[in-house]
Amino acid sequence: MTGPTRLDRTLIRVSGPDAHKFLNNVLTQELDRLDNEPVVYAALLAPQGKVLADMFVWAEADGVLLDVDPARSDDLFRRLSMYKLRADAKLEDASAQLDVLMGDAAFAGAVADPRLPALGWRKFAPKNTTITDGAAAFEARRIALGVPDLARDAGPDEVFALEALLDELNGVAFNKGCFVGQENVSRMKRRATTRKKFCPIVFEGEAPAYGAPVLAGAAELGSVRTGANGRALALLRLDRALAAEAPLTAGGKEIRLDPPEWLLLPPAAGAGD
Structure with a gap:
């Protein structure tokens, strides 16, 4: 992989006073980490604990950006809109303005992939038509490292969070409060039944x-x-x-x-x- 290259991703901006609180109540990750880290890996689960969509959550001044595979983005947007209820938060698709860039070495403004540093360096940036598509090179790298792509390697609502390696890849905060599907995830972790x-x-x-x-x-x-x-x-x-x-x-x-x-x-x- 030569860096930086573009990945095919959808970026959903969640902004407003309740953005962090709202997402913290539904996603698997502890979003308070974004006070000190630029990006975390997380997922939205079904109530039974199976993965509906995994994503990267990027810190922004007035909320976050959700960096998600396009195959799962429409359903994620719909479900988050349903869960939002009365939270003072706004969801919008920011993909027309922003790209996700990836490189196999550090480049300006990029951070190491929060799942596994060997996967490379990542950032979001304004659209730039001169940057090439790096999806094939990244696909080869993640297969070589043994990291599943949950939008390709599993159907929605097919695998439980720990079957999907969210534990190994830093996608679950076991010490946080409730999130959708938490009871099953915690039970499987506690009883080592995966x-x-x-x-x-x-x-x-x-x-x-x-x-x-x-x-x-x-x-x-x-x-x-x-x-x-x-x-x-x-x-x-x-x-x-x-x-x-x-x-x-x-x-x-x-x-x-x-x-x-x-x-x-x-x-x-x-x-x-």
Whole structure:
């Protein structure tokens, strides 16, 4: 990746006296952190604790900017408008005025990705038609690092927050007050019951097709999500995959797990689990 390059993102401005308070009541992250940090990673969950949209929350003088994938932005805007109720806050799409820029090294005004510094440096800036599109390069980088893109690797309301690696990637504040879906997230964290997770897999040649089952013998453990030559993300029962005695396969080829060191692994499943 050469930096800075442009990412395809929607920017939603939330402004007004109640902007922080309103969002703090619904998002997974503690927005008081924005008093000292320029950006945090967060998500909006369904009441059952599954991810509807993940996003970056940028500090602004009169509120925040939500940096979200365009595939999830309309639904996010609608849901936040519903949750806003009587809060003195205004939502508007700022994408026509602003770009999100990404680079693999520090550049003027950029900050390290709050999920994982190795993902690169990020900022929002006024629209600039001379800046090139860097989406493909960033896609290759995040697959190499094993970081899921929740707008591509999962459907809305498909995965719980901890299955989506929000714990590992700094997307949940467990010590804050209530947020939508908090009860389930807290229970899964406290009881360490997250057995299904995203994990990188490696193989020879082209990636198995998106959605291809991951098998241990005849047992289906999950499915392949986005990938490239030699590497992909899979969403699977990681405890069973770690304990599998039969070779793992997907799309007719042998694969193996390649969890990054930062991934919180569940205990391997015992017989009969």
